[in-house]
Structures are given as C-alpha cells and as structure tokens.
Amino acid sequence: MNKFYVTTAIDYVNDTIHIGHAFQKIIADVLARYYRIKIGKENVFFLTGTDEYGKKSEKAAKDKGVSPAEFVKEISDTDQKEQDSLNISYDRFIRTTDPDHEKVVSEIWNRVNNNDDIYLGEYTGIYCEGCEAYYFEDDLKNGKCPLHLNLEVKKITEKNYFFKWSKYSNFLIDHIKKNQDSIFPKARRNEMLEFAKNIKDVPVSRTNFTWGIKVPNDPGQVIYVWFDALINYLTGVGFLEDETLFEKFWPADVHVLGKDNLRWHSLLWPAMLKSAGIELPKTILVNGFLKLNGEKISKSLGNIIRPSEWVKKYGTDGVRYYLLRYCTVTEDSDVSEEKLKQAYNSDLANGLGNLVARVAKLCEKNGVEGENFEVKFDENVEKAIREYRLNDGLKEIWRKITDVDKKINEEKPWELNRDEAKNKLKNYVIEIQNIAFNLKPFLPETAEKIEKQFSENQIKSQPPLFPRI
Ligand SMILES: [Zn+2]
Numbered sequence: 001m002n003k004f005y006v007t008t009a010i011d012y013v014n015d016t017i018h019i020g021h022a023f024q025k026i027i028a029d030v031l032a033r034y035y036r037i038k039i040g041k042e043n044v045f046f047l048t049g050t051d052e053y054g055k056k057s058e059k060a061a062k063d064k065g066v067s068p069a070e071f072v073k074e075i076s077d078t079d080q081k082e083q084d085s086l087n088i089s090y091d092r093f094i095r096t097t098d099p100d101h102e103k104v105v106s107e108i109w110n111r112v113n114n115n116d117d118i119y120l121g122e123y124t125g126i127y128c129e130g131c132e133a134y135y136f137e138d139d140l141k142n143g144k145c146p147l148h149l150n151l152e153v154k155k156i157t158e159k160n161y162f163f164k165w166s167k168y169s170n171f172l173i174d175h176i177k178k179n180q181d182s183i184f185p186k187a188r189r190n191e192m193l194e195f196a197k198n199i200k201d202v203p204v205s206r207t208n209f210t211w212g213i214k215v216p217n218d219p220g221q222v223i224y225v226w227f228d229a230l231i232n233y234l235t236g237v238g239f240l241e242d243e244t245l246f247e248k249f250w251p252a253d254v255h256v257l258g259k260d261n262l263r264w265h266s267l268l269w270p271a272m273l274k275s276a277g278i279e280l281p282k283t284i285l286v287n288g289f290l291k292l293n294g295e296k297i298s299k300s301l302g303n304i305i306r307p308s309e310w311v312k313k314y315g316t317d318g319v320r321y322y323l324l325r326y327c328t329v330t331e332d333s334d335v336s337e338e339k340l341k342q343a344y345n346s347d348l349a350n351g352l353g354n355l356v357a358r359v360a361k362l363c364e365k366n367g368v369e370g371e372n373f374e375v376k377f378d379e380n381v382e383k384a385i386r387e388y389r390l391n392d393g394l395k396e397i398w399r400k401i402t403d404v405d406k407k408i409n410e411e412k413p414w415e416l417n418r419d420e421a422k423n424k425l426k427n428y429v430i431e432i433q434n435i436a437f438n439l440k441p442f443l444p445e446t447a448e449k450i451e452k453q454f455s456e457n458q459i460k461s462q463p464p465l466f467p468r469i
Pocket residue numbers: 128129130131132145146147148151
C-alpha cells in the first residue's frame with residue numbers, strides 16, 4: 001500500500017456528537033495514525049466533518065429562532081471541538097456547506113444526469129424525518145421507522161427527480177461478490193448482497209424545504225441530503241479543486257461508518273460513482289453501536305454523553321483506551337462510566353503507568369541514560385490493526401506490559417550491583433520504548449510522553465502518566 005485515504009461518516013448537525021459517534025472517529029484515527037507511521041505522513045489523508053443540509057437542520061434552526069446557516073455552524077464548530085478533545089488527527093474537517101462541496105455536488109449531478117440516470121417522476125413513499133430517508137413497508141417495525149420507534153413515519157407524495165438505482169442492481173451484486181473486502185464484516189456484506197437484489201429507483205431531490213444544494217437547472221428542487229452528503233468523500237480530497245491531491249488519494253481505502261448508514265454507502269454510493277464514471281472505494285468498514293449501561297444512547301432517553309465530558313475526567317487517552325480496548329469495532333458494545341473508571345485505574349494507572357514509573361525510578365537511581373533504540377511494530381499488533389481488531393492490538397500490548405513487569409520482579413535489579421543493574425535496566429528501556437511505539441496509533445499523547453522520558457540524556461522520574469482516580 002503506498003497511500004491510504006480513510007473517512008468517517010459525517011455527522012448530521014441536528015445535535016452535537018456523543019460518545020457513540022466518537023468511537024467511530026477514534027477507529028478511523030487509529031488507522032490513519034498507523035498508516036502515517038508505515039507509509040509516511042504525506043501519503044495518508046483522513047477526512048471527517050459534518051452533514052449540514054436537509055429538512056431536519058432547517059427545522060431545528062427554526063425551532064431555535066436562528067437561520068439555518070448560523071445554527072449548523074454552531075453545531076459543526078462544537079463537533080469539531082469534541083473531536084479535537086479526543087485528539088482525532090483529521091486532515092480536513094469538511095462541512096457540506098463548504099463552497100467547494102456545492103460545486104462538486106452539481107458536477108456529479110450533471111454527470112449522472114448526462115448518463116441518463118436521473119428522471120423526473122412522482123413519488124409516494126414512507127418517509128422518516130428522523131432519518132431523512134425513505135423506507136419500504138418491509139423495513140418498518142410495527143409501522144414505525146426501525147431506528148426511530150418513537151417517530152411516526154409519513155406518506156409523502158412529491159414530484160421529484162429519481163436516480164435509476166435499479167439499473168445498477170446487477171452491477172452492485174457483481175462488484176460485492178468479486179471484491180471480498182468491499183464491505184466488512186462479512187455478515188454486513190451478505191446483508192447488502194441480499195438487499196441489492198431488490199433495489200428500486202430512489203428520489204434524489206426534495207421540494208418541501210429550501211435548505212440544500214439546488215438541482216442544476218431546476219432551483220425549485222433541492223438535492224436530497226444523502227446524495228449530497230456522500231459526495232463529501234470526493235470534495236474532501238480535492239475533486240475539481242486540486243487534481244494532484246485527488247489523483248493521489250482517490251479511491252478511498254476505507255469508509256468507516258455506522259450500520260445505520262450502510263445501505264446508502266454500500267449500494268447507493270457505488271452506483272452514483274459508477275454512473276458518474278468514477279472509481280469505487282475499496283472497503284466499507286461498518287462499526288457497531290455503543291450502548292450505555294445496556295441502553296441505546298439517545299436524546300429521548302436523556303443518556304447522551306459528550307466525549308469532552310469523559311475526557312475532562314479521564315483524559316483523552318483514558319477515553320481512547322477504554323473504548324478501543326473494551327469495545328469491538330464491528331459488533332455492538334456496552335459501555336459505562338463505572339467500567340471506564342475501572343479500566344483507567346487498573347490498566348492505565350496501575351498497568352502502564354506503574355511500569356513506566358517503576359523503570360524510570362530505577363534508571364534515575366542507577367544513572368541510566370536514555371537512547372533512541374530501534375523500535376518496530378509487533379507483528380500481532382499490526383495484524384490486529386489491519387484486520388480491524390483494535391481491541392486485540394491493545395490486548396497484545398498489555399501482554400507485553402505484564403511480561404516486562406514480571407521480568408523485573410524476577411530479575412530484581414535493585415539487588416544487583418550498579419553495572420549489572422544498568423544492563424538489565426537498558427533492556428527494560430528497550431522494551432518500554434517498543435511499547436510506546438506500538439501505542440502510537442492508539443494513545444498518541446501517552447506514547448510521545450514515554451518516548452521523550454526514555455530518550456533523554458538522563459532518565460528521570462516524572463509525574464504519573466495516569467494519576468489514580
Ligand atoms: Zn428514522
């Protein structure tokens with residue numbers, strides 16, 4: 001691999017992101033950081049951002065008595081700060097209201113239209129305002145949206161532009177079958193293969209609101225939010241604006257996204273690209289959802305936690321560690337603050353923090369000088385990252401931490417004479433530097449602190465990495 005382009009879902013701005021969204025950003029961040037080390041910073045591009053048009057944000061702005069533009073900017077800014085609190089190393093934070101995006105959306109619309117894949121028709125469908133999406137009868141649960149069980153779905157009739165999605169059914173099936181990695185994990189891939197058989201044409205414009213990108217040559221219609229939002233992955237790497245950047249990074253290597261967005265990403269997006277004559281992304285990585293104390297995280301349940309709330313108490317790397325180590329990337333996971341605190345104290349304060357403090361103190365006492373020893377990724381850690389088993393990657397690193405701790409207890413360097421002790425300590429320092437190096441994609445701040453501490457002229461004790469809570 002000589003370049004790596006990773007994206008997250010862009011979050012809808014009717015509300016600020018919560019820890020569930022944050023987990024997805026952290027997953028993408030680990031991948032981006034890992035590949036920056038492997039293939040060079042300049043060869044990795046990491047895109048995230050906010051999805052801002054549509055009826056839902058128009059309505060939310062109206063309820064608040066502000067203009068949609070003001071409203072979405074405030075949420076987008078807050079989302080960005082939330083991501084920053086977790087040290088998410090995006091190369092661009094895109095907003096679908098960015099001027100370059102509008103140009104790209106119009107261009108894609110025109111290409112798809114010129115390919116004879118857009119037509120004007122009349123649509124009556126079941127629409128969920130919460131999802132800003134249409135559903136088929138089969139999708140509903142007890143007559144309600146499967147994701148918004150508390151929302152009534154509506155029957156809407158509109159004159160809309162349609163995208164000839166059904167035309168791409170066979171193409172999509174072939175594509176997914178031929179490309180084992182096109183959708184990960186496999187269960188999701190099978191699910192989409194099944195769904196691809198029954199694709200129907202989909203409306204891609206709306207008339208019942210104005211907050212959106214206008215359909216070229218028909219300003220009475222705005223482009224449907226999904227059609228507009230998916231295109232951010234092209235805008236983000238310079239499509240139309242910066243040919244060199246685009247040529248270098250497209251197609252996307254990994255789109256990380258939640259299972260609720262899967263159908264659009266794995267079936268609509270490739271069909272749109274195919275129609276527009278653009279190469280398809282390589283892998284769609286579907287992350288599981290987080291539950292909090294066994295419950296779905298939602299505004300109506302009043303159990304929303306913003307990433308920064310946990311970061312304030314447990315630090316950026318405390319939160320990153322807990323989510324990455326105790327959640328699985330592709331399955332649903334249950335989290336709680338109690339478990340976060342426990343993980344923080346036992347694995348970080350005691351485990352890693354204690355080892356680092358212990359070795360630093362012995363080095364200081366025996367006058368051991370730091371050196372930049374040769375470091376490399378552990379084979380199992382790398383394999384885990386490449387296979388999206390990030391929790392296994394951390395498990396592997398913690399196994400090392402326990403091993404070094406055990407070795408120190410057995411070798412008892414404090415009972416040895418200074419020269420012998422120094423020799424032993426040097427080995428521990430090499431181990432710790434390797435641990436720090438392997439931690440870089442996961443806990444970048446901590447890794448950097450350890451690296452610095454153990455490469456200075458005279459290794460010294462430092463304040464604890466993770467003070468007990
Ligand atoms: Zn819904």
